[in-house]
Amino acid sequence: MAAPSICPACEATGARHFITHRGMELLECGSCRLVFMAEMPSGAVLEATYIEPDECGLALVHAKAASKMRRLRRRARALARYAQGPGRFLDVGANAGFMTEAMRELGFDSHGVEPHPPSVAYAREHYPRNSYHQTFMEAFEPGGLTFAAVYCSEVIEHSPDINAFIIAIRRVMEPGAVLYLTTPDIGHWRRPRDLTSWDGFKPPSHCVYFNPRALVGFLERHGFRILRRRLAFKPGIKLIAARA
Numbered sequence: 599m600a601a602p603s604i605c606p607a608c609e610a611t612g613a614r615h616f617i618t619h620r621g622m623e624l625l626e627c628g629s630c631r632l633v634f635m636a637e638m639p640s641g642a643v644l645e646a647t648y649i650e651p652d653e654c655g656l657a658l659v660h661a662k663a664a665s666k667m668r669r670l671r672r673r674a675r676a677l678a679r680y681a682q683g684p685g686r687f688l689d690v691g692a693n694a695g696f697m698t699e700a701m702r703e704l705g706f707d708s709h710g711v712e713p714h715p716p717s718v719a720y721a722r723e724h725y726p727r728n729s730y731h732q733t734f735m736e737a738f739e740p741g742g743l744t745f746a747a748v749y750c751s752e753v754i755e756h757s758p759d760i761n762a763f764i765i766a767i768r769r770v771m772e773p774g775a776v777l778y779l780t781t782p783d784i785g786h787w788r789r790p791r792d793l794t795s796w797d798g799f800k801p802p803s804h805c806v807y808f809n810p811r812a813l814v815g816f817l818e819r820h821g822f823r824i825l826r827r828r829l830a831f832k833p834g835i836k837l838i839a840a841r842a
């Protein structure tokens with residue numbers, strides 16, 4: 599018998615086998631139904647994913663820049679409505695800097711954390727009025743800066759240690775600061791029944807799969823209060839939470 603597996607979201611023990619995909623086993627928590635990799639990817643796997651150059655990916659990003667900016671300006675306005683006045687903003691997993699820029703346009707002092715060097719280079723070239731920090735969130739040294747608003751879209755599912763990740767985010771948030779978080783929703787009614795045909799299912803790159811209840815419980819355990827959950831017609835979760 600293997601040792602009881604502890605759910606990283608709710609800390610319940612005894613997670614059960616869920617699926618084995620290409621030799622990787624995923625477990626499901628019997629309590630909050632979080633699905634997670636039995637063995638989390640190592641730092642080496644993460645480096646391979648985020649540190650290697652990816653010029654093709656960036657060409658695609660550039661081609662879609664205008665439509666992405668339009669979508670993110672809407673999200674920026676939604677986030678800014680919940681933030682207490684324009685203050686300092688942090689984009690966690692800033693990618694090519696679109697949301698970082700969209701929040702700057704609304705008057706925020708805008709910062710992005712992004713480990714992928716070509717993405718940071720792109721952001722610095724195209725949106726130079728923001729500050730970029732090329733690192734993983736867990737390693738981010740804000741130098742005393744705190745933030746009134748944080749955006750973290752399609753990032754937490756990549757984290758092999760979601761607790762360290764959310765603690766790293768919360769510690770740089772001002773009291774009452776707001777967090778806009780999105781992640782795929784494995785429990786969504788429109789998620790393909792065949793998990794392997796779902797574009798959200800990407801182990802080992804995606805190592806944690808939330809459902810809304812698991813995510814809300816996880817955030818509340820870390821001292822967040824949910825302000826708003828946005829309806830998603832694709833299998834994803836979008837919510838805004840405040841640092842309680």
Ligand SMILES: [Zn+2]
Pocket residue numbers: 605606607608609610627628629630631632812
């Ligand atoms: Zn759980």
